[in-house]
Amino acid sequence: MEFNRENTEKEFRERIVGLSGVFGPSGFEDEVANLIKEHLKDVDYEISSDIMGNLIFHKKGKGKTRVLISAHMDEIGLIIRHIDSKGFLWVDTLGGIAPQQFFGKHVIIRTEEGKHIDGIINSLHPGRPDRCHTMPESVHEFFIEVGADSKQDVIDMGIEVGNAVSIDYPVIFLGNHRIGGKALDDRAFVFILEELVKLLDDKDNIPDFYAVFSVQEEVGARGAIVAASNIKPDIAIALDMSLATDIPGVPDAECVNALGEGASIKVMDKLGTGIGGLLSNREVVSQMKKTAKENNIPYCIEAYAAGATDASFMQTLNGGIKAGGIQTPMRYVHSYEVVDVRDVAATLELLYRYVLSLSE
Template sequence: NLLKKLCETPGISGYEERIQKVIKQELEKVTDEVRIDKLGNVIGIKKAKKLSGKPAPKKVMIAAHMDEIGFMVSFIDKDGFIRFAPVGGFDPKTLIAQRVVVHGTKDIGGVIGTKPIHILSEEERKKLPKIKDLFIDVGMKKDKVSKIVRPGDFVTLDRNFMELNNKIITAKALDDRAGVYVMIEALKRIKDCYVDIYAVATVQEEVGLRGATVSSFSVEPDVGIALDVTIASDIPGTKEEEVATTLGGGTAISLMDSHTISNKKLVDFLRKIAEENKIKYQTDILLGGGTDAGA
């Protein structure tokens, strides 16, 4: 399906060409015009229904970022192990033993490793791992690795798209291919609209909202809405007062995050629409992250 295709197509911040191509093809099916700006944002425009005697339609920009977090190759050591730098934010302790794909002259598989626990000192065992302590093993010596991989090549996580209990999805890049998917599916359902809709799949959100900043100046919308993911905090170890949003609790309407405070009139409008259409929703205050809305 489309969500699976979006999630499995690689495209970290700054290297979005592959996913850009997929999204462009999908937006061409549901909008009147598609363009790609100099930074790489894909902008699909669905024109308002023309009404004689009416003023020019308002512009509504919907943004969902296409880039995913990943890594950049920084060094290949004498034994062929690949060192890397993060592109976007990672929790290092989740990376050990993860499968990855290194995108060099061809795509090759690898696994993230570190010094085995069996030979760690007591002091080392007490410390949390750092990115600089990790490496990628692709099963080759340096002479072979260097023919395929060089510094600057990008790396993505290798995760299967999987359904849990036939209703929950686990996959890489759901942040924010899920938002891109929702944007495309919503456009499929719109027949006549009375505003010009600018559906923007943005680049480089994970490294500073760069695509949204550029595209918002280009579009100059009257209203902007960012589609992104949030956390499911209904898990063991979370205190009641720390629970922001829950899995299955409904669409999250963001009130505030680390980059922006949402417009109250727009929040109230979204709440009204949800309630009138019996759409389950919850509100979200998340100070540990931000979205394209901050642009």
């Protein structure tokens, strides 16, 4: 199998509907893992999982370099913390999501038995957001309606404290090249890593390759930390979004990336706090840029001192790992996220060519 841009864009349009829609808040990624295993059921890899729930595909190549590529399966979401006497559900967050994202949203609750139940989340201020004098500052100002009259009604539905909640944004196709949906951070990159697994399936002259579909990235990259500690890679690359700030009201000086610029090569993140941030390995960044130029792959650079990815936490493990990131620009992160299919294809091509270059 060889990379084909047109086929990649077509496959992404077809598969992202299922990948975006599948239920998978942090700590509840099993439905995502099952879908990935179905997509990759025909590949010739050693497949395993660990105690955290990471899904790992390993292909032993001829190269000595051990390479880990991660894409996280989890999405930001909610978790039920209380059920009141009237049958309303009260929640806390799983990952970084702002209260303004909650007004009137359709949500899906998954019970312990795996049943999906519809709900609507709203605030203590009835009506539209513009009737609020101030924006709610906490998720505790919101509740979920599931059509119950009492706490017992909720219990009879199978809902209980500790169940996870996904905020539903159906996939939509915008114009000729753009797609909006839920959890494109990071399901667009789950797609990319699936495709990389397929592209390398019949290749022998590659590094010792680990594709890690990681868990709990949105709550501190916990899955990636465990996977990298166990695998002990020489190089670790995280696949994640890069902020596309090409929207009204953002000054040029505050621009990070833009849709349609191609793949994004990460240079740094989260250095504003000095804790847990990444300064990408300079050799890794240089090789990525060289690969992009030699193969005429459009790319941009992300140098943004906020946010974090799996690589931000893997870099300092095991005495140090050469770490970096290959990304895709994305608008409206942790909301109704939007990507450009041309950027997705460019990201896959850069990743594929980069991995092949590590065997040269």
